Amino acid sequence: MIDSPDVIVFDVNGTLSDMGPLAGAFIESGAPGHLATQWFATVLRDGFAVTAAGGSAPFAQIAQDNLSRLLTEHGVPSVADGTGRIMEALRNLGVHPDVPSGVEALAGAAQLVTLSNGSAQVAQTLLETGGLLRHFTRLLSVEDAPGWKPARSAYAYAAVECGVAPSRMLLVAVHPWDIHGAHAAGLRTAWLNRSGAAYPGYFTSPDIEIPDLPALARQLATPRP
């Protein structure tokens, strides 16, 4: 149990969106499906590098540039076609099955916003397609912040935009690095662990761990003893 927050801040890529279909887009492009996971890790690695060095860069630029080099390295017949196809798939992912009922239950508990290292447009398309956009008051992107999550400045930007103290916000994410950064910035944290994975020992532990979004709604709804 944790105190009910004023604002629930959702990460987008992988937390709300199901990135599973990206493997199919790699295969259709003539590349192994397992590259989807490597690609996403590489995009975050490079975005975090730019942030650690004191700057920022658009997610889509890092994603597309990395993709083009990755497909070239793997001898894909048409790198331009493959890059276009996979970037299109990234912009048109669907939500995880637990997201609609979870978001609807949580909408009564707090103000809901997103905070993504990607663009606000990708979040908007995702939530519009999923019929969930009406439940969110703000779709925030680090493109308007000094750096990417997990830099403190990204979460501080979200707190200012929402007009609340960081301690009144709850960050929900599947990514342990996001939990770590949000905690350092003073937010409370909920780790969405759909796969039953172990939490990395080098990141700050989450305040709560939940297997899906409805479970988070139940925890927030339960009165304290």
Added chain:
Amino acid sequence: MIDSPDVIVFDVNGTLSDMGPLAGAFIESGAPGHLATQWFATVLRDGFAVTAAGGSAPFAQIAQDNLSRLLTEHGVPSVADGTGRIMEALRNLGVHPDVPSGVEALAGAAQLVTLSNGSAQVAQTLLETGGLLRHFTRLLSVEDAPGWKPARSAYAYAAVECGVAPSRMLLVAVHPWDIHGAHAAGLRTAWLNRSGAAYPGYFTSPDIEIPDLPALARQLATPRP
């Protein structure tokens, strides 16, 4: 051509060491060999995340923890054995074929040091085994700096340790994120591009690009017109 530096700073993992054999260690552990590349990207992603959030963590801890989760996820029969085998392989890599002659040629041109996100011990074992340790005056690790490369503080630490201005140092690395960070910290940069890859558009370009270390030695030895 660039002005001869006082100090040449070498990255270690992948720049001096050949990480190719790691794929074999994954296969011997019962996991696909392509996971080696994904694993290394993930380790850097998480190390950069800790740095971007304002902290630091030991490379070996992040590497081992990630490896254990990755092998579990891929259903490897004995995760403990596989983790031990792959970490052992990481500690005992050899140098790339161009490194011995390149380092010997460069030793006459400047003071040679290493600066790694890994431990100084790994660099020492690598260079001792390769018979090159005598050419290096310092083996530096970000474990003694406030954060990992590419944070400015990591390069600043190396400059202080070597007693020279950052502008008198040349960073040599295969990783574009390292080139980007070193440039931001005021060092000059040489991108070692053994594979003929394209340079990412979102990182600051290197001052020079070379296909191997002997080519760097020739560039530094060539008198300016």
